[in-house]
Amino acid sequence: MQIRAIYRGARISAFKCREVTREIQGLPVAAALDLLTFTARKAARLVEKTLKSAIANAENNNRLRADKLVVQEAVVGEGPTFKRFQPKARGSAGPIRKRTSHIRIILTDEIEIKPKRQAKPATSRKKSKSPASKSPKSKAPKAVESAPAANTESTAVETSAAEETTSTQE
Numbered sequence: 001m002q003i004r005a006i007y008r009g010a011r012i013s014a015f016k017c018r019e020v021t022r023e024i025q026g027l028p029v030a031a032a033l034d035l036l037t038f039t040a041r042k043a044a045r046l047v048e049k050t051l052k053s054a055i056a057n058a059e060n061n062n063r064l065r066a067d068k069l070v071v072q073e074a075v076v077g078e079g080p081t082f083k084r085f086q087p088k089a090r091g092s093a094g095p096i097r098k099r100t101s102h103i104r105i106i107l108t109d110e111i112e113i114k115p116k117r118q119a120k121p122a123t124s125r126k127k128s129k130s131p132a133s134k135s136p137k138s139k140a141p142k143a144v145e146s147a148p149a150a151n152t153e154s155t156a157v158e159t160s161a162a163e164e165t166t167s168t169q170e
Contacts, residue, residue: 005054
């Protein structure tokens with residue numbers, strides 16, 4: 001059975017509210033309420049209010065238990081936009097759009113609540129290292145060593161040329 005609750009004309013943009021409703025889709029009602037309680041956003045308070053209304057509809061109208069319910073769908077649509085104007089320079093006006101939204105939550109008892117996956121013990125996981133990955137340090141010094149070797153020949157030539165010029169000047 002599907003139970004729904006709609007909050008029309010919520011004073012928040014649909015874009016901001018969708019971010020919160022995406023997180024609760026498919027969750028059991030208790031988990032969704034916990035998530036919304038600890039989410040620090042205005043949209044979370046509005047979605048939580050709608051979710052509690054849907055739970056109350058399920059318990060009172062359809063005699064369903066809240067622990068068996070799952071959030072099947074949480075949708076936010078755009079509502080009417082209030083248009084206001086802000087005075088700007090040289091007598092002009094800039095538009096302000098105060099957006100509203102409609103929050104719709106559908107609960108169902110037909111979806112089975114799946115238990116959380118249990119984590120595997122950390123001891124069973126072993127990272128295998130290949131021989132190439134063990135010696136990245138040995139590759140770096142070789143490249144560094146070869147570069148100065150080429151420079152030493154050119155510096156030797158430069159120093160010998162500098163010595164010749166100093167000896168001729170004396």
